[in-house]
Amino acid sequence: MSNGRRPSESWSMSLLAAAAFIAWGLYANWHHGWAARSQVALTQGFISLVSTYFSAELVVASVQKFQKTTFPVIFGGLASYLVIYVLVLGGHFVAGTPEFWPTVIPGMITGIFFCFGYSLRVDRKLRKP
Secondary structure, eight states: OTTSOSOOOHHHHHHHHHHHHHHHHHHHTGGGHHHHHHHHHHHHHHHHHHHHHHHHHHHHHHHHHTTTSSOHHHHHHHHHHHHHHHHHHHHHHHHTOTTHHHHHHHHHHHHHHHHHHHHHHHHHHHHOO
């Protein structure tokens, strides 16, 4: 967006998410041994870094695309959440995360707040004169 009003915190949010979800993945899978913990930490770190970045960028693109509709915040948040969590769940399934649901549920819950909250922030930023 060339008007300079676009939020630009995608990378910083991604790094914070990666650190938080690496810690959670280690905690949720602690009793599975070093090899499983390492795999979960790498999977959680990579998935949360990449998914947070692309989720934030998808929110911005979706809210911009739907800006002239009645519900750009809902469309932006929903589009981002659905795309990202299909990929996140698939990534953990393929990686063989031992404690699948305990590992992914916190991210799914915080993801709802992130996608819709960030969508609201982007919408407000775009509507400023």
